[in-house]
Amino acid sequence: MGRVGVLLLNLGGPDKLEDVGPFLYNLFSDPEIIRLPFRWLQKPLAWFIATRRTKTSQENYRKIGGGSPLRQITEAQGEALREQLQGSGLDAEIYIAMRYWHPFTEEAMARLIDDGIERVVILPLYPQFSISTSGSSFRLLEKIWQENPKLQEVEYTVIPSWYKEKGYLEAMAELIAQELDQLPNPDNAHIFFSAHGVPKSYVEEAGDPYQQEIEECTYLIMQTLNRANEYTLAYQSRVGPVEWLQPYTEDAIEELGEKGIKDLVVVPISFVSEHIETLEEIDIEYREIAEDCGISNFRRVPALNTHPVFVKALADLTVDALENPSLTLAQVNQMKKKVKIYPPERWEWGITTSAEVWNGRIAMIGFIGLLIELLTGHGLLHAIGILQ
Numbered sequence: 001m002g003r004v005g006v007l008l009l010n011l012g013g014p015d016k017l018e019d020v021g022p023f024l025y026n027l028f029s030d031p032e033i034i035r036l037p038f039r040w041l042q043k044p045l046a047w048f049i050a051t052r053r054t055k056t057s058q059e060n061y062r063k064i065g066g067g068s069p070l071r072q073i074t075e076a077q078g079e080a081l082r083e084q085l086q087g088s089g090l091d092a093e094i095y096i097a098m099r100y101w102h103p104f105t106e107e108a109m110a111r112l113i114d115d116g117i118e119r120v121v122i123l124p125l126y127p128q129f130s131i132s133t134s135g136s137s138f139r140l141l142e143k144i145w146q147e148n149p150k151l152q153e154v155e156y157t158v159i160p161s162w163y164k165e166k167g168y169l170e171a172m173a174e175l176i177a178q179e180l181d182q183l184p185n186p187d188n189a190h191i192f193f194s195a196h197g198v199p200k201s202y203v204e205e206a207g208d209p210y211q212q213e214i215e216e217c218t219y220l221i222m223q224t225l226n227r228a229n230e231y232t233l234a235y236q237s238r239v240g241p242v243e244w245l246q247p248y249t250e251d252a253i254e255e256l257g258e259k260g261i262k263d264l265v266v267v268p269i270s271f272v273s274e275h276i277e278t279l280e281e282i283d284i285e286y287r288e289i290a291e292d293c294g295i296s297n298f299r300r301v302p303a304l305n306t307h308p309v310f311v312k313a314l315a316d317l318t319v320d321a322l323e324n325p326s327l328t329l330a331q332v333n334q335m336k337k338k339v340k341i342y343p344p345e346r347w348e349w350g351i352t353t354s355a356e357v358w359n360g361r362i363a364m365i366g367f368i369g370l371l372i373e374l375l376t377g378h379g380l381l382h383a384i385g386i387l388q
């Protein structure tokens with residue numbers, strides 16, 4: 001076998017407060033994060049939203065030490081994986097490919113080519129697939145592969161999602177059990193799975209399998225845990241005005257508080273490293289909500305980070321991927337997008353879903369155009385003299 005590389009995909013996060021604005025701009029420039037009918041609107045809208053969000057987001061990063069720990073943790077995971085693979089006789093180089101911040105996917109691919117890697121395993125650090133996370137990285141990689149002739153000789157295989165992996169489920173169950181057992185009465189605790197949300201339209205219109213994978217993953221973790229505790233699944237971190245997957249974490253916590261739940265063990269399940277949504281959103285914001293509604297014992301299960309059982313699971317996934325038939329990026333992008341075409345391909349007359357979708361979009365574009373014009377002083381209404 002030629003020289004092997006493992007490409008670890010992750011989202012990336014600002015290392016320091018000055019990075020927050022450009023990081024947010026990169027994130028909102030991605031059509032897999034904000035799905036617009038017109039490409040030309042993407043960059044101005046990304047600039048607009050990033051500019052508006054930067055201050056609040058910086059405040060949140062300030063509360064967790066002035067930047068995201070994601071790069072450091074992902075590097076430690078990469079190093080632990082390299083050692084684990086070496087221990088089982090596979091010498092592999094690890095490459096970290098972030099989607100919106102350093103080390104960018106393009107940088108990782110350039111290094112991988114320079115190092116003369118001949119076989120690559122593409123392993124997203126997201127257990128469940130979403131169009132907005134692994135899907136976005138896969139799409140970018142497909143483009144990089146198509147555009148670089150040097151990559152035509154590099155063999156690769158993709159692991160689309162891996163939430164059913166035994167070692168992953170066992171590591172999650174172990175961490176939950178540890179947290180439950182800190183409580184005076186572990187059997188009475190309510191287990192609260194908090195997944196990162198996505199807009200509802202991703203699932204219902206674009207066919208994102210994310211919700212189904214999250215639900216199945218939650219069920220499998222509970223089976224592995226093998227305890228009789230009651231549990232809830234809710235979705236956190238909603239951004240913007242559209243509807244996201246429900247129930248929202250904040251509402252579900254309040255409801256449990258009203259029902260008289262006193263002990264809550266919160267499990268972050270869409271992500272395997274500590275990041276702003278665990279350290280700030282759960283540990284600070286949701287804890288406050290819980291305490292305000294009478295939940296006196298609020299505990300959060302730590303992220304997997306470099307948990308040895310989890311690292312072993314990543315190594316097993318890598319070895320299995322090398323031993324099994326390869327999966328291409330085109331196959332995975334096709335396979336994971338299985339329901340409706342978005343936007344609807346064929347126009348239908350009357351009060352149809354497609355008409356409603358387009359009406360909404362046209363109204364949104366008009367509204368955004370007006371906002372940008374009011375802020376910048378340039379645009380159609382100024383040109384034709386309606387605004388001065």
Ligand SMILES: C=CC1=C(C)c2cc3[nH]c(cc4nc(cc5[nH]c(cc1n2)c(C)c5CCC(=O)O)C(CCC(=O)O)=C4C)c(C)c3C=C
Binds near residue numbers: 027034126274275
């Ligand atoms: C599985 C995990 C994630 C999904 C799904 C996801 C979808 C998603 N996220 C946004 C908007 C933002 N995400 C931000 C940061 C961020 N998101 C994830 C994970 C998922 N996102 C991570 C790991 C991070 C980085 C965290 C860090 O420590 O830096 C941010 C920036 C932070 C903030 O301002 O709140 C935004 C904004 C959307 C719109 C979306 C689905 C469409």
Ligand SMILES: [Fe+2]
Binds near residue numbers: 196237
């Ligand atoms: Fe996010």
Ligand SMILES: [Fe+2]
Binds near residue numbers: 237277281
């Ligand atoms: Fe958030």
